[in-house]
Structure formats: C-alpha cells, structure tokens
Amino acid sequence: MTAHAAEPTPVVPPMPERNPKALRAAIAQHAPQLLPNFDEHWKWAVADAYDISTVPAFMARWWGEFAIARDPKLDAHMANLHHRAAESTDIAEAKALLEEASHIRHEVQRLEPGQ
Template sequence: MTAHAAEPTPAVPPMPERNPKALREAIAEHAPQLLADFDEHWKWAVADAYDISTVPAFMARWWGQYAIARDPRLDAHVTDLEQRAAESTDITEARTLLEEASNIRHQVRRLEPGQ
C-alpha cells in the first residue's frame, strides 16, 4: 500500500496596498470571478457619480470581499455557513451561522496590506 502525500495547500496571496488600483489588480489576478462586479460597482458608485467621498465605503466592502475570495478554504467556509443558514428551519441555528459568517467578514476587513 502506497502512502500518498497530501495535496499541497495553495498559498493565500497577501493583501495588496490599500487603494482601488492595487485592489483591482489583486482581484484580477487572484479572484477574477469578482472583477465584473467590482468594476460595475466602481462605475456607478464612484466614476459615474463623480464622487470620491464614496471610495472609503467602496474599499471597505471590496477589501473584505477580496480577503475572503483569495482564500478558497475561507470562501467555501463562509459560503457554507450562509447556505446552511438559508436552509435552516431553526431560527437560533440560522442566527448562529450568520453571526459566524458576519464575524469572519468583519475580521478580514481589519487585514493590513501584506497580510
């Protein structure tokens, strides 16, 4: 019987510099499934609005989205929590699952560039 080495865990890319251009480049490279939504949101929330005051809120949202999406295991875990909550018939269980997903989303927003 031959032992098989475990599949290597792909490295989670570091967080980019905290600016829209660097975040967009990181999304394009490591989480391209988010890119169309990122660009669309940027267009209506910042570019078409001619309002740079919306950039901090935009960055907060997409910083967290990317932080989760760049890590396939974390992304799958958060998706699983939210799916289980949506399917649960027990309000207490659903609340607990959504609180865990929410806590993860809040934690990743505190990540710094390079982490």
C-alpha cells in the same frame, strides 16, 4: 506500497496595498470571478457619480470580498455558513450561523496590506 504526496495547500495571496488600483489588480490576479462586479460597482459608485467620497465605503466592501475570496477554504466556509442559514428551520441556528459569517467579515476588515 506507493506513498502519495499530500495535496499541496493553496497559498493564500497577501492583501494588496489599500487603494483601488492595487485591490483591482489583486482581484484580477487571484479572484477574477469578482472582477466584473468590482468594475460595475466602481463605475456606478465612483466613476459615474463623480464622487470620490464614496471610495472609503467602496474599499471597505471590496477589501472584505477579496480577503474572503483569496482563501479557498475561507470562501467555502462562508458559502457553507450562508447555505446552512438559508436552509435552517431553526431561527436561533440561522441567526448563529449568520452572526459567525458577520464576525468573519468584520475580522477580515482588520487585515493590513501584506497579511
């Protein structure tokens, strides 16, 4: 009988430095599917607006998006929560599923660079 090697667990990349340039580079490398929306949002919210006061809100949103997308298991779990909530006919169940997703989004905001 031949032993099969276990599927390697994907390594979750660390969070980058907390600035737009480092976050964009991390997205480009580890979650490139997010890059078009990141760039479009940057152009609309910061560059074309000539308003750097929007950078903290921009960073908060994309910090969380990357934190979830960089981890395939967490990304799949979030997608599952949203799918199940959308399909649920029980309002209490849908609310609980969305509250769990919201809790995860709040938790990933606490991640620090390197985590």
